[in-house]
Amino acid sequence: xxxxxxxxxxxxxxxxxxxxxxxxxxxxxxxxxxxxxxxxxxxxxxxxxxxxxxxxxxxxxxxxxxxxxxxxxxxxxxxxxxxxxxxxxxxxxxxxxxxxxxxxxxxxxxxxxxxxxxxxxxxxxxxxxxxxxxxxxxxxxxxxxxxxxxxxxxxxxxxxxxxxxxxxxxxxxxxxxxxxxxxxxxxxxxxxxxxxxxxxxxxxxxxxxxxxxxxxxxxxxxxxxxxxxxxxxxxxxxxxxxxxxxxxxxxxxxxxxxxxxxx
Numbered sequence: 333x334x335x336x337x338x339x340x341x342x343x344x345x346x347x348x349x350x351x352x353x354x355x356x357x358x359x360x361x362x363x364x365x366x367x368x369x370x371x372x373x374x375x376x377x378x379x380x381x382x383x384x385x386x387x388x389x390x391x392x393x394x395x396x397x398x399x400x401x402x403x404x405x406x407x408x409x410x411x412x413x414x415x416x417x418x419x420x421x422x423x424x425x426x427x428x429x430x431x432x433x434x435x436x437x438x439x440x441x442x443x444x445x446x447x448x449x450x451x452x453x454x455x456x457x458x459x460x461x462x463x464x465x466x467x468x469x470x471x472x473x474x475x476x477x478x479x480x481x482x483x484x485x486x487x488x489x490x491x492x493x494x495x496x497x498x499x500x501x502x503x504x505x506x507x508x509x510x511x512x513x514x515x516x517x518x519x520x521x522x523x524x525x526x527x528x529x530x531x532x533x534x535x536x537x538x539x540x541x542x543x544x545x546x547x548x549x550x551x552x553x554x555x556x557x558x559x560x561x562x563x564x565x566x567x568x569x570x571x572x573x574x575x576x577x578x579x580x581x582x583x584x585x586x587x588x589x590x591x592x593x594x595x
Contacts, residue, residue, distance in 0.1 A: 350363045350364075351448075355443070356430070366405050367451070368403040368405055368503070370451070372398065372399075377397065378394060379394055400449070400508050401505075401507050402451070403505040406504065414498045414500050414501075417502070428445055445475070447470075448467060450465070450470035450471065452534075453533060453536075457472075459526025475508050476508060476509055477507040479506075481502065481505075488502075
């Protein structure tokens with residue numbers, strides 16, 4: 333068994349396929365390739381406002397944008413696999429184009445070429461099944477860059493035919509902006525995510541125990557939590573004050589009793 337056979341068999345067995353789903357074409361394709369690099373970038377946007385008498389600016393939060401850069405290599409174990417992979421590469425390129433209202437008129441776009449991207453537990457929709465398909469479990473993305481590369485250096489074999497060259501492997505690089513289909517952040521002091529313990533990556537953790545810093549009977553409102561802390565502090569001060577007052581009264585009574593006894 334060759335290296336490409338072993339790699340393909342392993343990625344299939346582990347369900348490590350790189351999956352794409354097209355909303356427009358309602359089709360899904362899977363590449364059983366090796367990931368060369370995967371970069372997730374989170375752009376946190378805050379608008380600074382400078383005011384008189386304040387050293388630091390007031391930062392007004394705007395959004396958190398997420399983008400993905402992915403590069404992977406697709407090997408082929410046979411000429412048949414090479415033909416199939418090249419066919420799917422054609423499909424993936426076609427996924428990048430929009431839908432039109434009327435055939436032959438490029439100025440009548442009816443739908444943008446949005447995709448779903450799924451790579452095991454590293455790229456998937458939060459709250460969905462990491463073992464699912466791109467259609468069911470993928471992350472909605474809009475491509476911002478796509479390129480592929482054929483190797484003519486001699487390191488990659490080719491299936492040579494008259495007027496036809498089929499690569500036994502190729503590299504794909506892409507960039508995409510994530511379009512979240514679920515709520516992010518927190519609501520009423522609790523996570524708004526479908527599965528907070530597994531965002532953005534599926535860690536295999538079902539659920540963490542309750543936050544040890546938050547009492548089990550704590551109210552979800554942050555203001556209520558602060559009020560509760562303030563009430564507890566005030567109560568502690570009052571209790572301590574009462575104890576001090578009682579002790580002072582006891583001391584005074586003892587002094588008075590001693591004075592009477594001495595007189």
